Amino acid sequence: MKPLSKRKRTVYLLVSFLVFIILAPFLILYARGYRLSEVFKLFPTGGLYVSVGQSGVNVYLDDEPIKKTNIFQKTVFVQNLKPSEYKVSVSKEGFQGWEKILSVYPETVTEVRPFILPEEPILIEVLPTIPSSQNSTSTSASSSVEIVNPEYENVSELFTKKSETATTTNNISTSTDKIKTVRKFSIESIDDSLFIKWTGNLEDVPAYFCQSNICNDEIVIKMAYPIKKFDFFPGRDDLIIVGLLDGIFVTELDIRSKQNIATLALGDGLDFRVVNGDKIYIRKGKQFFLVSL
Amino acid sequence: MDYKDTEYFKVGRASDLQGGDRFLYRMLEIMPGFLSWSTILGTIFLSAFFPTAAAYFIISFDLYWLLKTAYLSVHLRHNWKRIKYNLSVDWSLMISKMKYEHIYHMVILPFYKEPQDVIEESIKSLVASQYDKKKMIIILAREERAGDQSEKTAEIIRKKYGNDFGYFLVTAHKEGVAGEMAGKGSNISFAAEMARTEILDKSAIPYKDVIVSAFDIDTVAYKQFFLCLTWHFLTSPNPLKTSFQPVPFYNNNIWDAPALSRVAAGSSTFWQMMQQERPEKLATFSSHSVSFQTLFEVGYWQKNIVSEDSRIFWNLFMAQNADYTVTPLSYPVSMDANVSHSWWQTAINVYKQNRRWSWGVENVPYLIFGSIKNKKIPLWKKIKVIFVQTEGFWSLATNPILIFILGWLPVILGGASFNKTVLSYNLPFLTRNIMIVAMLGLILSGIIFISFLPERPKHRSKYSRILMVFQWILVPITITVFGAIPGLEAQTRLLFGKYMGFWVTPKHRT
Numbered sequence: 001m002k003p004l005s006k007r008k009r010t011v012y013l014l015v016s017f018l019v020f021i022i023l024a025p026f027l028i029l030y031a032r033g034y035r036l037s038e039v040f041k042l043f044p045t046g047g048l049y050v051s052v053g054q055s056g057v058n059v060y061l062d063d064e065p066i067k068k069t070n071i072f073q074k075t076v077f078v079q080n081l082k083p084s085e086y087k088v089s090v091s092k093e094g095f096q097g098w099e100k101i102l103s104v105y106p107e108t109v110t111e112v113r114p115f116i117l118p119e120e121p122i123l124i125e126v127l128p129t130i131p132s133s134q135n136s137t138s139t140s141a142s143s144s145v146e147i148v149n150p151e152y153e154n155v156s157e158l159f160t161k162k163s164e165t166a167t168t169t170n171n172i173s174t175s176t177d178k179i180k181t182v183r184k185f186s187i188e189s190i191d192d193s194l195f196i197k198w199t200g201n202l203e204d205v206p207a208y209f210c211q212s213n214i215c216n217d218e219i220v221i222k223m224a225y226p227i228k229k230f231d232f233f234p235g236r237d238d239l240i241i242v243g244l245l246d247g248i249f250v251t252e253l254d255i256r257s258k259q260n261i262a263t264l265a266l267g268d269g270l271d272f273r274v275v276n277g278d279k280i281y282i283r284k285g286k287q288f289f290l291v292s293l
Numbered sequence: 294m295d296y297k298d299t300e301y302f303k304v305g306r307a308s309d310l311q312g313g314d315r316f317l318y319r320m321l322e323i324m325p326g327f328l329s330w331s332t333i334l335g336t337i338f339l340s341a342f343f344p345t346a347a348a349y350f351i352i353s354f355d356l357y358w359l360l361k362t363a364y365l366s367v368h369l370r371h372n373w374k375r376i377k378y379n380l381s382v383d384w385s386l387m388i389s390k391m392k393y394e395h396i397y398h399m400v401i402l403p404f405y406k407e408p409q410d411v412i413e414e415s416i417k418s419l420v421a422s423q424y425d426k427k428k429m430i431i432i433l434a435r436e437e438r439a440g441d442q443s444e445k446t447a448e449i450i451r452k453k454y455g456n457d458f459g460y461f462l463v464t465a466h467k468e469g470v471a472g473e474m475a476g477k478g479s480n481i482s483f484a485a486e487m488a489r490t491e492i493l494d495k496s497a498i499p500y501k502d503v504i505v506s507a508f509d510i511d512t513v514a515y516k517q518f519f520l521c522l523t524w525h526f527l528t529s530p531n532p533l534k535t536s537f538q539p540v541p542f543y544n545n546n547i548w549d550a551p552a553l554s555r556v557a558a559g560s561s562t563f564w565q566m567m568q569q570e571r572p573e574k575l576a577t578f579s580s581h582s583v584s585f586q587t588l589f590e591v592g593y594w595q596k597n598i599v600s601e602d603s604r605i606f607w608n609l610f611m612a613q614n615a616d617y618t619v620t621p622l623s624y625p626v627s628m629d630a631n632v633s634h635s636w637w638q639t640a641i642n643v644y645k646q647n648r649r650w651s652w653g654v655e656n657v658p659y660l661i662f663g664s665i666k667n668k669k670i671p672l673w674k675k676i677k678v679i680f681v682q683t684e685g686f687w688s689l690a691t692n693p694i695l696i697f698i699l700g701w702l703p704v705i706l707g708g709a710s711f712n713k714t715v716l717s718y719n720l721p722f723l724t725r726n727i728m729i730v731a732m733l734g735l736i737l738s739g740i741i742f743i744s745f746l747p748e749r750p751k752h753r754s755k756y757s758r759i760l761m762v763f764q765w766i767l768v769p770i771t772i773t774v775f776g777a778i779p780g781l782e783a784q785t786r787l788l789f790g791k792y793m794g795f796w797v798t799p800k801h802r803t
Contacts, residue, residue: 001378003621004371004570012367016360024353031352031723033715047715079715107715204709 033107035080044106047079050088051113060089079109090114101257103212111207115239117250117262123282123289128152155281155288158273182232187240189230194221194240196253208238208254219255231274234293241272241280248272248282264291296667297591297612304659305474305597306792317665319790321658325683326788329690329781336699337706344707348720351700355727358696362731368570369563373741375623376540376566384520385423391527397459397503398519399430399488399585403480404510405797406439409446411511411629414545416454424519427459430492430503434484438468438475460492470596476795478601481507482593489589501533503585507594507602511629512580513545521624522582534613535620536606537582538575540565543630544747548757550630550639552764556771557643558630559742561650569621574681576656577606577619580626599795600653607656607663614669615678625745633799642799648779652786652793654686690780693773700724728769735765 033045050059057069059076067076081104089099095116102110129146180187184200198205198217205215225244233239238253247266252259264272264280271283280291296302304310307319339347400419404412412433419431433450435443447463455461464487466480473479485505493500504526508514518539526532543550543558550558568575577583579602588594591612594601610617631646633639660682664675701724704717711717739762749758786793 001375003375003572003623004368009368009571012364016364020353020356020360024356027352027356027723028349031348031716031719033719045715047718049718077718079718108713109715109718111713207713 033079044083045080046083046104046106047077047081047109048086048088048102048104049109049111050076050078050090051111052076052090053113054092054116057090057092057114057116060087060091062087063089077109088112088114090116092116094119096262098260098262100254100260103256105213108213112254112256113236113238115233115236115250115252115260115262117264121264122292123265124292126152126155126281126288126290152288155273158275158281159271159283159288180231183237185237187230189227192223192226194223194227194230194242196221206238208252208256211256219253221251221253221255221259223249223251229271231272232277234274234278234280241274243270243272265289295612296614296663296669297608299666301662301666302608302611303592303595303597304662305595306655307658307790309597314662318658318662321661322655322790323788324661325654325657325686325690326781326784328683328687329784330788332687332691333694333699333781336695337702340699340702341706344703344711345714345716347703347707348716351695351703351720352723354695355700355724358692359727359731362734365567366734366737368567369741370737372540372566372569372623373744375569376625377744379521379622379624380515382521384517384524388520388524388527391524393523393527394425394428395499395502396523396526397428397430397498398424398522399432399485399503399505400514401432401434401481401484401488401505401507402510402512403434403436403477403484403507404439404443404447405436406443407510409449412446412450413453415508415510415513416450418513418515420454420457421516422514422519423517424523426457429458429519430460430488431458431462432484432488433461433463434480435463435465436468436475436480437465460496462488462491464488473596474598474795476599476601477509478594478598478604478795479596481601482596485585485588485593489585493585500586500589501584504537504582505585505588506580506582508580508626509628511545513627515625515627518624518626521622525620525622526584529620533584533587534616535618536577536609537620537622538565538569538577539580539582539622539624539626540569541579542625542627542745544627544745545629546632547630547746548750548753550632551636552760552767553771553775554631554639554643555742555761556764556767557647557775559738559765560768560771560776563738563741569623572619572621573677574685575619575621576603576682578602580628581605583609598655599649599793600655603653603656604659607660610660610678611663611667611670614667615671615674627747629798631798643775644779646798647775648783649793649795649798651686651689651780651783654780654784654787655792657682657686658787686780686784690777690784693769693777694781696724696728697769697773732766732768735768738768739763739765 029042034042035045037043052059052069052074055069055071055074059066061078066078083104083106085101085103087099087101091097096119098114098116100112102112104110127149130149132145132147178189184198186197186199188195196219198209202215202217205217209215209219223242223244225246227242227244229243231241233241233250239250240253241248241250241264246268248264248270249261250264251261265282267284273281275281282289282291301310301314304318307315307322310318336347339350402415419429433447435447451461451463464484466483493503504522522537525537529535540562542562547555565578581602587609591608594605595608598604606619631639631642633642661679664670664679701721703711704720707717743758743761746761
């Protein structure tokens with residue numbers, strides 16, 4: 001039996017070379033987001049990357065269901081979108097809704113991080129005392145003894161402080177009731193507005209500081225009432241908890257269309273504190289509550 | 294003056310030369326490592342500072358790799374058919390119409406401290422092979438430094454099998470001869486010269502009628518290997534200007550080898566099979582055969598280097614002014630896959646063996662230096678052969694790293710503005726998908742591998758055959774860990790002048 005003939009090998013080599021010459025530019029254009037129209041004309045597309053962070057959430061694009069997130073995939077990437085404006089909305093039963101109008105640009109992926117809070121967030125009361133069960137040695141029945149709840153004492157102390165300097169996230173930050181600096185954000189509250197300034201390089205500014213592909217290093221969020229207190233939502237630097245006259249709310253910083261504002265607790269005279277960047281406590285009169293996230 | 298008479302014909306390293314030649318050779322030693330590191334570091338640099346350009350390069354490279362895989366698979370498939378055909382042919386019938394009785398086969402079996410059963414298995418295969426044993430010259434080439442035990446082993450083997458062959462000689466290569474490196478090259482060269490003076494000259498056997506097969510001690514010849522080799526020798530247009538290369542199988546102990554060792558061994562076999570269909574790219578590797586006359590004219594194998602198996606081809610190529618080839622036999626010989634007492638030790642041995650094979654990169658400076666010096670070689674031939682060899686070692690050391698590791702780099706290093714592009718999102722998916730398509734070729738590897746497996750020993754379950762197919766998903770790991778990394782290490786050592794010595798692969802049978 002003869003070896004593979006020189007002629008055949010040359011043909012295979014030439015075919016491979018031709019395939020490479022034709023396919024390589026095509027693959028690069030495809031990867032950049034270019035697609036073929038029905039009339040075989042190349043046009044650029046963009047994409048949307050929705051980072052939900054929760055499972056069981058339905059994601060819609062222009063009211064059309066796209067995907068339901070699951071435990072393995074909590075993000076949705078949609079590409080082949082013609083440059084235009086799209087309505088992205090998410091929903092989950094028992095949770096407050098979220099929607100946003102976002103622009104998709106050629107060869108670019110527009111990223112968004114929706115947030116959804118329960119319709120009625122669970123507030124767990126922090127009691128001044130807690131029962132401590134002890135087995136009596138003289139009788140078979142157990143007796144209940146009330147002891148001081150150390151958590152209550154700590155929380156109570158938090159709310160008695162007027163201003164503080166604390167570590168609120170993984171990074172060192174300074175904060176007062178009116179000005180906060182966390183990572184590369186500096187936020188100041190004046191009356192009913194929050195002035196958020198990006199202190200890092202403009203090249204690295206988060207996408208939600210940009211509108212129509214023009215990025216600023218400062219954005220302004222206006223609330224319905226004067227802001228009594230604000231702080232970052234645990235684990236997120238794009239969400240702010242604000243205390244207003246009528247309750248405590250969570251607003252997103254994203255200025256790409258009207259901000260979504262979710263309710264954390266309603267009522268007059270409420271106050272809140274964020275502890276260690278992972279717990280939210282609310283004060284209602286003399287009662288303290290831990291928000292279950 | 295003929296090239297073989299020059300002082301640099303058997304140069305081992307730059308320090309063997311003087312003046313400008315030394316500098317030139319040193320630069321050529323640096324070149325392969327420099328090329329490979331430039332590729333890897335260049336990709337990292339591009340990914341960090343020009344991520345878009347890096348992404349274009351990676352996508353193009355992925356496609357090139359996919360097409361290369363397909364192209365080589367065609368060669369592999371054809372060679373598979375050819376080996377199966379050659380194994381089915383009755384070579385005694387093929388050769389019966391020729392005058393071949395004058396052809397002698399000299400088999401050199403170098404050994405160090407390998408156990409007796411390993412040597413015996415190889416000798417038994419020679420006893421069982423179909424060729425007139427009176428025309429077979431067996432040289433058991435021991436190393437004196439291996440001590441009394443190896444002498445005793447050689448004596449036992451000689452007593453047991455010496456009379457089965459026309460000639461049987463045990464040689465003992467002395468330690469510490471000036472200008473020699475401890476290793477296979479110096480041992481088999483000494484053995485060949487001893488065979489010449491003690492057997493060929495005394496029995497008046499013409500050198501041109503002797504085909505020398507330089508085997509490893511674990512090389513087991515298939516039954517009709519010598520008939521097949523004789524047929525190719527006699528039908529060759531110029532048998533004194535070609536070496537003969539069988540396909541190395543690693544079947545002796547394949548059922549006892551762990552999966553990573555089987556895949557590494559199988560990959561090496563497949564590479565040789567592909568090269569058999571591309572003889573212009575083939576150099577001798579491991580067990581190979583060549584006319585004694587040809588060998589004698591260049592003073593046998595080089596004694597001062599590690600990779601004498603391929604260097605002998607380049608010696609002959611230079612000596613014959615590029616009028617020298619390798620004839621692929623497409624007929625197998627079987628050797629040991631790496632097996633040690635533990636999985637970890639086996640992995641280390643596989644790594645070290647591949648590093649030694651990759652040290653074959655020491656032939657690149659030899660080849661380029663020779664091409665510069667030997668004015669009798671046509672320019673196009675020089676360019677072609679230098680490109681093929683340099684590209685081969687560059688591919689070995691860089692391609693798996695580019696494909697399996699660096700494909701994601703622009704996404705990691707490219708910065709926030711690149712990470713907002715559709716290109717950044719698509720790069721990992723595209724790379725992964727191209728890889729998956731390329732990996733489909735591994736199905737062919739699995740089929741070919743099991744088609745050549747020896748009979749399953751009774752102590753192995755019938756399900757272990759299934760593992761022999763699924764093991765091929767390990768390829769991305771084995772070609773990186775046991776291909777690219779030892780390849781890169783060998784090139785880096787050469788770059789810094791940290792020359793490697795000969796590492797004897799331990800032979801261990803369970």
